Amino acid sequence: MESIKTLARLSKYLKRHRKTLVAGACCIALVHCLGLSIPWLTKLAIDSLGAGTQPRVLLFYAALIVAAAALQGVFRFSMRTLMIGASRRMEYELRNDLFQHLLTLSPSYFSRTRTGDIMAKATNDVAAVREFMGPGIMYSLNTIIAFAAAISLMLYIDPLLTAFALIPLPVLAIIVNRFGRLVRERFEQVQQQFSRLNTRVHENLSGIRIVKAYGNEEFESRQFAELNQDYVAKNMRLVQIWGTFHPLIALVGGVGAVIVLWLGGTEVVRGKISLGDFVAFSGYLAMLTWPAIALGWVVNLVQRGAASMGRIAQIMDEEPEIVEVDPVPVARVEGEIEFRNVTFSYDKDALLALKNVSFRLARGKKLAVVGKTGSGKSTLVNLIPRLFRPTSGSILIDGLEIERFPLQTLRGKIGYVPQESFLFSDTIRENIAYGLASARDEQVAEAAVIARMSLEVEEFVEKFDTLVGERGVTLSGGQKQRTAISRAIIIDPAILLLDDPFSSVDAATERDILKGLLKKVGERTWIIVSHRLSSIREADEIIVLEDGSIAERGTHEELLRTGRLYRELHRRLAIAEELETT
Numbered sequence: 001m002e003s004i005k006t007l008a009r010l011s012k013y014l015k016r017h018r019k020t021l022v023a024g025a026c027c028i029a030l031v032h033c034l035g036l037s038i039p040w041l042t043k044l045a046i047d048s049l050g051a052g053t054q055p056r057v058l059l060f061y062a063a064l065i066v067a068a069a070a071l072q073g074v075f076r077f078s079m080r081t082l083m084i085g086a087s088r089r090m091e092y093e094l095r096n097d098l099f100q101h102l103l104t105l106s107p108s109y110f111s112r113t114r115t116g117d118i119m120a121k122a123t124n125d126v127a128a129v130r131e132f133m134g135p136g137i138m139y140s141l142n143t144i145i146a147f148a149a150a151i152s153l154m155l156y157i158d159p160l161l162t163a164f165a166l167i168p169l170p171v172l173a174i175i176v177n178r179f180g181r182l183v184r185e186r187f188e189q190v191q192q193q194f195s196r197l198n199t200r201v202h203e204n205l206s207g208i209r210i211v212k213a214y215g216n217e218e219f220e221s222r223q224f225a226e227l228n229q230d231y232v233a234k235n236m237r238l239v240q241i242w243g244t245f246h247p248l249i250a251l252v253g254g255v256g257a258v259i260v261l262w263l264g265g266t267e268v269v270r271g272k273i274s275l276g277d278f279v280a281f282s283g284y285l286a287m288l289t290w291p292a293i294a295l296g297w298v299v300n301l302v303q304r305g306a307a308s309m310g311r312i313a314q315i316m317d318e319e320p321e322i323v324e325v326d327p328v329p330v331a332r333v334e335g336e337i338e339f340r341n342v343t344f345s346y347d348k349d350a351l352l353a354l355k356n357v358s359f360r361l362a363r364g365k366k367l368a369v370v371g372k373t374g375s376g377k378s379t380l381v382n383l384i385p386r387l388f389r390p391t392s393g394s395i396l397i398d399g400l401e402i403e404r405f406p407l408q409t410l411r412g413k414i415g416y417v418p419q420e421s422f423l424f425s426d427t428i429r430e431n432i433a434y435g436l437a438s439a440r441d442e443q444v445a446e447a448a449v450i451a452r453m454s455l456e457v458e459e460f461v462e463k464f465d466t467l468v469g470e471r472g473v474t475l476s477g478g479q480k481q482r483t484a485i486s487r488a489i490i491i492d493p494a495i496l497l498l499d500d501p502f503s504s505v506d507a508a509t510e511r512d513i514l515k516g517l518l519k520k521v522g523e524r525t526w527i528i529v530s531h532r533l534s535s536i537r538e539a540d541e542i543i544v545l546e547d548g549s550i551a552e553r554g555t556h557e558e559l560l561r562t563g564r565l566y567r568e569l570h571r572r573l574a575i576a577e578e579l580e581t582t
Contacts, residue, residue, distance in 0.1 A: 006306045007312060010133060013090040024082035025141050027075045028101075032145050034072040036153060039283030041065050043276035045350040048566050079138065087134025095126050098312060107320040107387055108346065116199025121315060125308035128187075132305025139298045146291040156275055164259050165285055168252040175252070179245045179441045183303040186238040191311060193231045200227055214442055249295065296436055322386050325403040333413040333494040335525035336573060337361040337384065342393035346377055353379040355548040356393070361541070363398075366526040368539035370569055375545040378531040381499045384527070385414045396494070415493030415521075417501040421484040423472030428457060429464035431472070432486040441491055447486035452509055453479065475506035485513065487522055496521055498528040510534055533573050542566065558565035 014021065045061040053467040082449050102118065110118075137301060204211060204220050211220055264278045273281075338361070344354040354376045361367045369377045374417060381396060382388055388401055395402050403408060415435075425432050432447055433439035448454040458481060460466040472480045481504050488496065496517075502510040511534050518538070528535055537556050544552040552563040559566035 006310045017086040020086040027079035028141050030075045034068045037068050039280040043280035046276035083138040084134045090133050091130035105318040114199045116202045116451040117195040120195040120198045125311050127310035128304045129434050132301050136301035143291040144297050150287050154284050157277050168255045182241050187304045188307045190234045195236050197227045327406045330409050335363045335494040336398050338396040340394045342390045343392050364523050365540040366538045368542045369529045370546035376548040381497050385411050413494040415488035415496045416490045417484045417498045419499040421480040423468050425470045427465045435491045447490040450520050451482040452512050453482040495525045500529050
């Protein structure tokens with residue numbers, strides 16, 4: 001019952017392709033009609049022998065049997081093409097829906113969910129669901145039609161013999177029910193272990209430099225081997241069930257065949273049925289052998305599909321934390337930002353990252369956010385493009401709560417450079433133009449010039465078409481940061497959010513970048529988190545965060561006079577900057 005409920009979630013995909021599936025079902029019916037005609041034609045041919053039939057009559061029956069077999073092959077091909085083709089298209093749709101849903105989930109979901117687990121569900125589990133929607137449904141219909149048609153003809157030939165032949169069926173039902181549950185339980189264990197294995201591989205490949213730097217290759221190999229061995233062991237437990245299932249079904253079918261051979265042979269000898277009837281009856285019983293075996297496979301596919309769909313449903317049932325609340329059309333974003341008593345915690349049991357933060361930043365002004373590590377600087381920046389939702393309080397842009405903005409409008413007007421620069425495994429050009437699909441080559445080049453990246457790009461053989469590797473591995477830290485800055489400014493944002501964007505570049509390069517930024521987007525609203533004095537001094541206002549609260553605020557000169565925390569921070573930054581330049 002649980003399996004049916006889980007698989008019912010696939011109904012929308014089945015409905016979209018119902019015409020194709022119905023056409024495939026018709027082909028299945030025709031396959032069995034033609035297949036069932038062959039034993040009947042054989043019966044007629046055998047019975048005609050006793051009446052002294054002419055050879056041409058036998059040749060006629062033989063031709064009909066060959067024609068039926070040929071047509072059966074045509075419809076069998078059509079059946080597979082239609083049903084399996086539909087399952088591939090449904091797999092495509094399901095995988096798209098899963099990926100699109102993942103894109104709606106907030107970063108908090110991905111911080112608590114292993115990437116390897118998500119990848120396993122998006123690959124292995126989706127494939128298992130496709131197996132159910134294709135071969136699973138096809139062979140289910142195949143089995144139902146074969147049983148119904150063959151048993152009907154067997155009843156027509158000899159009802160009593162049919163009743164004896166079907167004695168093993170209750171045993172078959174018990175076997176299917178019992179083994180079906182075991183298959184689902186053990187397949188779920190296999191998929192969970194595959195997720196663990198996938199996660200381990202993903203983490204090791206992503207962190208290969210750390211593994212090598214600490215010389216931990218042997219340790220990681222042992223850990224992988226243990227996980228791999230567990231995966232094999234769980235698969236073997238599933239194989240044991242699967243391996244036992246088939247012989248049991250074959251045994252049950254064999255018992256029915258023995259009963260028919262004994263009783264049917266006796267009835268032929270006594271003259272109750274003809275030899276042709278017995279041959280046809282045996283043929284129909286033999287035709288039930290494959291559907292009986294296929295029944296075991298169908299049960300396996302259904303249980304695997306249900307287990308995998310249950311795992312996929314865990315993702316699909318996740319509700320996005322960031323949603324649009326009665327969005328209103330916004331023609332233009334000016335860039336005024338206001339925080340009203342904003343409090344935020346990453347988890348209900350965790351400490352508050354921000355506590356009653358309030359400030360207003362006028363359009364075109366620049367705000368610097370400083371403070372010790374863990375004081376809430378990055379959290380404050382991440383709340384503005386709605387990467388997270390405030391626990392309480394409200395954030396307004398141009399006097400409108402950000403929840404009322406269409407997400408695409410809000411984020412499309414914000415240039416964002418995160419603390420950790422992430423680059424896609426693509427060219428430098430594509431990474432810079434990521435936020436602007438219609439970006440022209442000259443716009444890409446201009447953004448690179450402002451971010452002081454153009455000279456280094458010119459040194460690459462492929463220029464802007466240089467592939468940066470996974471996460472930008474072929475670029476230095478400074479080059480990655482400057483590419484990320486180029487990506488933020490090419491969209492011509494109304495609001496520029498810079499979260500420690502110069503940590504990997506030297507002070508001279510930072511000053512050059514700032515000059516370019518001021519010239520390009522100087523009239524836009526800025527919020528910058530930085531540990532560099534040159535960046536901080538450019539701000540119209542500075543706020544100092546301590547334990548998630550605004551401890552001090554004012555201009556650079558004001559805070560030097562009155563701000564105890566800022567003076568101490570300024571002193572340490574000045575020393576660090578002096579050491580860097582010497």
